[in-house]
Amino acid sequence: MRRRHRDVSAVRDVSFTIAPGEMVGFLGANGAGKTTTLKMLCGLIYPSSGRVVIAGYQPQQRHPDFLRRITLVMGQKQQLLWDLPPMDSLRVNAAVYGISDRDANRRIAELSDLLELGEELTRPVRKLSLGQRMKAELLAALLHQPEVLFLDEPTLGLDVNAQAKVRQFLADYNRRTGATVLLTSHYMADITALCPRVLLIHQGHLFHDGPLDRLASRLAPERHVRLELDEPVVAEAFAGLGRLDSLHDREVNLRVKPQELTAVVAQLLDRFAVRDLEVNDPPIDQLIGDLFRQGRL
C-alpha cells in the first residue's frame, strides 16, 4: 500500500487532499493562479507560507527521487528540441532519468502505440503538426513512468480531433497505470471527459471541491423549461409553476427547482395544450464564465 496525500495552501486557506489514482481538474479565472498553483505543486515555486506534501516529499526541495515520480506538461511550452526528431530528445530524457536502453525502447514502443505515433518520432519536431508535437511531448514527459502528472493546458491550440485523442490517451493512461492526474484546461470538454473531481479556486478560496455536476447545480440551482403552446396564455396561468422568465405570445420560459421539476412538467402537460417542451441546463462553461465575470453568485 502506498500512502500519498497532499495538503495545499495555495492561495488563501486552500487545502485539499488528493488520493493516488485520482484525476482532478483545476478551474479558475484567467490569472487566478492555476498555473502558479500547479508550479507550486511540482516544486517550481516556493509557497510563501503553508505546506505542500506530495507522495511524502516537499516539492520545493526538488529531491531527485521526487522529480522521478512527477512530470509536468505545459501546452504552450515545449521541451523537445526543435531541430531534431523527438527520438533524440527521448534518448536524452532516458539518460537523464537513468532508464536503461532496453527499458527505454520498450516504453517508447508502448507509449507510441497508445499515442498512435510512428515515423513522426524520427522526423524533426519543426516538421510535425501541433497535434503530433503535443503527443510527442506527452511521450517525452511520461517516459520515466511518473506517478503524478501535472498537465497545464495540455490541449491548448489543438483541433477538435487531436483534443479528443489526447483526452482519450490520458484516460487510458490513468486507467492502465493508476497515475494521479492534475489538469488545468480552458476547454471544459477536457474536464468533463476526464475529471470526476473538480477544484475551483475563486477569489483566493477553494470555492468548490467535488464532482462537476454538483458544481453545476450549485452555480445554477434552477433548470430552464421552455414551452411552446398551441394558443397564447396569460402570465397569471403559470402561478405556482416555478419562476416565469419570459412570455412571448405562445412561447414561455420558466425556471424550476430540480426537485420540483417532474411535478411541474406533469402539471404543465396536464393544464395546457403543449406543442413542444424542452428542459435545459445552461452549459457549465457559461455558468463558470458568469461566476468569474460577476465575481460572485
Place this chain on the structure above:
Amino acid sequence: MRIFGLNRKILRVLLGTEYAHMLEYRAEIALWALSGVLPFIMLSLWNGSDARSALGMDGVALDRYFLSAYLVRQFSVVWMVYDFEDDALTGRLSPYLLQPLHPLWRYVARHLGEQLTRVPFAAAIAAVFFLIQPEAFWLPSIGRFLLAWLATWMAFTIAFLLQSLIAALCFWSERASALERLLFIPFLFLSGLLAPLTAFPPLVRTLAEWTPFPYLIDFPARVLAEQPVNLLAGFAIQLIWILVLLPLVLLLWRAGVRRYSAMGA
C-alpha cells in the same frame, strides 16, 4: 517626393517610433556601447609598445585616433542582418513586403533610432577617457566635426549596404546571417579599429585600401581626430563604394522578394 516609398512624413513617424522603441532597450544599448572597448585596449597596447614610432602619430595623436575610432564605430555599427533574419523567420517580414515602403527603410530607421540612443553612453565613455587622459582633450572645429559626421554616415551607409547584400541572401537560404561573420573578420582587421592603417606594411595597406573596410573606420576617425588625410579622395572613394553597392543591393533584393513571394512563404 517619395524615394522608394519614403517621404518626409513617413520618415518623421518611423524615426520617432524607432527611437521610442530603442529607448526601451537602453540597458542593452549601454552594454553594447561598453562592449566596443576594443580600440581602447589596443590603444594601451600601442602606447607601451616598441612599434609605436612606426605609426606616424606622435604625442596625443594616437589617443585621439583611437577615441575617434571608437566613436565612429559606435555610430556606424550595423546589425540589420540579425533583425532581418528574425523578421523573416517569424513571418513579420511578409506584411512589410506588402507595404508601399521599401522594407530596408525600416531597418535604416531602426539604426538611426538606435544611434540616437547611443549618444549619451558614447559621450560618457568619451568623458571618462578625457578624465584619464586630460592632455588628449580636443574640440574639433565645427567644419571638421561636420565633415567627420558626414564621413561616419557614409561609413554607416556602406556598412549597411554590405550587410543588406547578406540579408538579401536570406531569401535563398535560412540563416544566411552566418555569412556576416565572414564579412566581420576582414572588417575587424582591415578597418583601422585595431591599428591605424599607417601601421600596416605598404603592400597590405595598398591591398586594404582596395577594400571598403578602411573607409568604415580609419578614414572617418582621421577626419575626426584632425589627422592629415586626403579629404577629397576619402569622400570620393566612400561615394564610389555606395554607388557600386546600392544597385547591387536593389537588384539582389528585388530578385529575392520575387523568389520569396513565389514560394508563397
Place this chain on the structure above:
Amino acid sequence: MGRYFKSLRRFWGTALATQLEYQVNVLIELVAVGLSLLGSLFMLSLFFGPGRELGGWSWSEALIVQGFYTVLDGMASTWLRPNLSSIVTHVREGTLDFILLKPIDSQFWLSLRTFSPAGLPEIGLGLMLVAWGGHQAGAPLSPLGIVIVLVMLLVGGLILYSLWFLIAATSIWFVKTWNATEVLRAVLASGRYPVTAYPAPLRMLFTLVIPVAFLTTVPAEVVLGRANAPMLFLGIGLAAGFFAAARSFWWFALRYYTSASS
C-alpha cells in the same frame, strides 16, 4: 555518476546531430576560424620587427600567448557560447521549468547540454601554434611541464567558464542585459597579448578582477619554463574561487526564480 556520464554522451550525440542539420554553417565557421587566426597573427606581427619586443616578450614567445588565446576561443565556441547563451532563451520562454524538474543538476544540464564541433579545429590550431611558438622560443619540454600546462589550461578554462556563467546567470533577473557577456568577450580579447604589455592599472585589472592573465599569459610562461609557483597557486585558487562563486550564485538565482511567480 554513471548517469551523468551517460547523459553527457547523449547530450553531445544530439548536439552533433543538430549541427549536421546545418552543414553549411559548419563550413562557414571553419573558414571564419582560419581567417580570424590569420588576422590575429597579422595584427600581432605589427608589434614586432627587428629588435622589437612586446612587454618583454619576443615574437615566438608572443605566439604562444596567441596560441593559448586561440585554444580558449575555440573552447568558448565549442562549449561556452552554445550552452550559456541558451540560458536566457530558457528564462524568456519559460522552458527552464522543464530543466529544473529533471532529476539532474540544473547547472550541469545548462553548462554541458550541447557542443558545437565547429570550434574544435580552432582548439587544434591553437595547440599547434603553442607548440610551434614553444619550439621556436627554445622552450624546455618535460613531462612535468606538460602536466602543469594542462593544469593551467584547465584553470584558465574554469575561470573563463565561471565568469561567463556568472554573467549568463544574471539573465534570471534581467533578460535584457544578457549583452553583458559581449562586454566580457570584448575584455577577454585583451588576452591575445601578454599581460605585461599593458600599463600597470590594466595589468592589475587583468590579473585580479577579470583574470585574463591566467587564461593566456600564465600558461605561456609555464611553457617557457619561467612561471613562478605563487602565480600558479594564485591561479588555482582563483579558479576554485570563481567556480564556487558561480555555483553559489546559481543557487541564489534559482531561489529568486522559484520564489517569484512567473
